[in-house]
Amino acid sequence: MDLNVDQPIAALASPAGGSLRGIVRISGAGVQQVLAGWFTPDDPEGWITAKTARSHAGKLDLGDASRPMICPVEVMYWPNRRSYTGQPLVELHLPGSPCLLELVLGEAYRRGARPARPGEFTLRAFLAGKLDLLQAEAVLGVIDAQNPAELQTALAQLAGGISGRLSELRRDLLELLADLEAGLDFVDEDIEFVSRREVVDRLVAARDFVEELLQQASDRMQSAVRLKVVLAGLPNAGKSTLFNRLAEAHSALVSSERGTTRDFLIRRITWGNLSFDLIDTAGWEEGSSGIEAEAQDQRIAQLKQSNLLVWCSSADRDQAERQFDDQLFDEAQRQSPATIRLLTKVDLAVRPSSADPDSPANPLPSSGGLDSLAISVVTDRGLSELRDLLRSRLGTEQSGSGQWLGITAARCRETLESIEASLGRAIASANVREVGDELIAVDLRDALDHFGVILGVIYTDDILDRIFSKFCIGK
Ligand SMILES: Nc1nc2c(ncn2[C@@H]2O[C@H](COP(=O)(O)OP(=O)(O)OP(=O)(O)O)[C@@H](O)[C@H]2O)c(=O)[nH]1
Numbered sequence: 507m508d509l510n511v512d513q514p515i516a517a518l519a520s521p522a523g524g525s526l527r528g529i530v531r532i533s534g535a536g537v538q539q540v541l542a543g544w545f546t547p548d549d550p551e552g553w554i555t556a557k558t559a560r561s562h563a564g565k566l567d568l569g570d571a572s573r574p575m576i577c578p579v580e581v582m583y584w585p586n587r588r589s590y591t592g593q594p595l596v597e598l599h600l601p602g603s604p605c606l607l608e609l610v611l612g613e614a615y616r617r618g619a620r621p622a623r624p625g626e627f628t629l630r631a632f633l634a635g636k637l638d639l640l641q642a643e644a645v646l647g648v649i650d651a652q653n654p655a656e657l658q659t660a661l662a663q664l665a666g667g668i669s670g671r672l673s674e675l676r677r678d679l680l681e682l683l684a685d686l687e688a689g690l691d692f693v694d695e696d697i698e699f700v701s702r703r704e705v706v707d708r709l710v711a712a713r714d715f716v717e718e719l720l721q722q723a724s725d726r727m728q729s730a731v732r733l734k735v736v737l738a739g740l741p742n743a744g745k746s747t748l749f750n751r752l753a754e755a756h757s758a759l760v761s762s763e764r765g766t767t768r769d770f771l772i773r774r775i776t777w778g779n780l781s782f783d784l785i786d787t788a789g790w791e792e793g794s795s796g797i798e799a800e801a802q803d804q805r806i807a808q809l810k811q812s813n814l815l816v817w818c819s820s821a822d823r824d825q826a827e828r829q830f831d832d833q834l835f836d837e838a839q840r841q842s843p844a845t846i847r848l849l850t851k852v853d854l855a856v857r858p859s860s861a862d863p864d865s866p867a868n869p870l871p872s873s874g875g876l877d878s879l880a881i882s883v884v885t886d887r888g889l890s891e892l893r894d895l896l897r898s899r900l901g902t903e904q905s906g907s908g909q910w911l912g913i914t915a916a917r918c919r920e921t922l923e924s925i926e927a928s929l930g931r932a933i934a935s936a937n938v939r940e941v942g943d944e945l946i947a948v949d950l951r952d953a954l955d956h957f958g959v960i961l962g963v964i965y966t967d968d969i970l971d972r973i974f975s976k977f978c979i980g981k
């Protein structure tokens with residue numbers, strides 16, 4: 507990790523490949539010198555004397571004596587600390603030809619800039635105090651966001667949501683530490699800057715807050731392992747057909763032969779804010795040897811890792827199958843944290859002529875509290891209700907951890923645990939009258955060091971390396 511921030515660095519800041527516009531970004535002391543000799547501004551005086559950020563139109567000379575090559579360019583120039591990186595920065599806005607952008611970058615490297623490493627612009631912003639570590643991670647979150655919910659979380663973190671709350675708590679604890687330490691200087695004179703009662707109250711409030719953050723970070727880590735919905739049921743129940751319909755694809759083989767699906771298939775589904783993996787599994791069979799036993803083990807493993815089981819029972823199942831289906835359903839339900847039961851192929855069910863035309867024939871056994879629906883992919887019956895049900899069941903799983911980016915939760919969880927432990931020790935000491943303030947101060951200082959690690963007030967090369975190496979070049 508190169509923490510020398512003076513040498514200019516350059517990289518392509520727009521996506522690779524042809525486009526209407528391409529951007530080359532150069533940051534560091536002396537960016538104007540890097541452009542000297544090949545950038546001719548339309549307003550040379552304005553370029554040389556620029557004191558504030560603005561755009562400078564002009565031409566780039568990329569040719570040589572035998573082959574002149576002049577290209578129009580718009581140079582955005584931030585001459586001072588008010589740039590993204592907190593240091594002089596230029597962006598060359600050019601036609602987005604990959605060949606042209608490569609020539610421009612090559613010229614910048616020849617003139618004193620070096621290629622920027624992944625995330626190095628954001629690293630410089632962090633080192634200049636423009637962003638804290640949580641916000642730097644949020645930049646990555648914004649770039650990588652897969653859906654509006656992830657984007658919203660990343661933008662809130664970039665705007666300083668979590669940082670603000672943590673900084674406020676850190677400030678409060680720093681003040682408490684200052685009061686305790688001031689008291690230590692006057693210990694012989696019995697002057698108290700803060701009462702024990704107040705020390706305990708403030709420490710307990712801080713620990714409660716940290717516990718809440720820790721819970722959110724842990725929830726986030728769990729939902730970072732993507733939400734999984736498993737389709738299961740007897741052979742021929744219509745699982746693969748439903749899988750294809752929900753995934754709006756024809757990935758799964760469908761046939762009237764039992765046992766068509768042998769392995770399992772996964773498809774990522776995104777509906778607005780909600781993303782989950784839908785998994786089609788092989789039909790459940792009797793038998794406990796060979797390949798069937800292995801398939802059964804796989805199914806159980808899938809169910810255990812799933813967030814929701816959708817059990818399919820075909821409406822045209824006969825009496826014997828009904829019993830077997832109910833028995834396997836009970837077994838599957840025990841392995842899974844949440845369940846929906848579907849009566850599939852309701853268009854096929856033979857209904858006694860006297861029956862209520864709105865209720866499905868061959869219904870599911872009634873079981874209290876369980877969500878169940880009758881569907882048909884032939885008539886579309888129940889499909890939109892099924893989508894709504896999945897949205898509401900999975901939406902509950904996804905909420906509650908929305909304030910944390912996965913990368914931040916992963917980095918901070920252990921540190922939050924250390925803060926919680928330090929504050930716990932400080933509270934235990936503060937609750938015993940005979941224990942001196944100096945012992946409380948030791949644990950409080952420990953907690954504050956860990957806060958510093960989360961926000962990036964205290965950092966090591968290793969931490970920076972781990973965070974910024976995840977970025978792409980040019981960011
Ligand atoms: N009439 C009708 N037929 C359906 C419906 N859904 C599926 N089928 C038919 O039922 C048969 C079995 O469907 P699949 O989707 O392959 O069933 P599966 O549960 O994946 O079967 P396995 O992979 O063998 O476990 C196929 O012929 C489908 O066309 C439905 O809603 N109505």
Ligand SMILES: [Mg+2]
Pocket residue numbers: 745746747758759760766767787788789
């Ligand atoms: Mg199948």
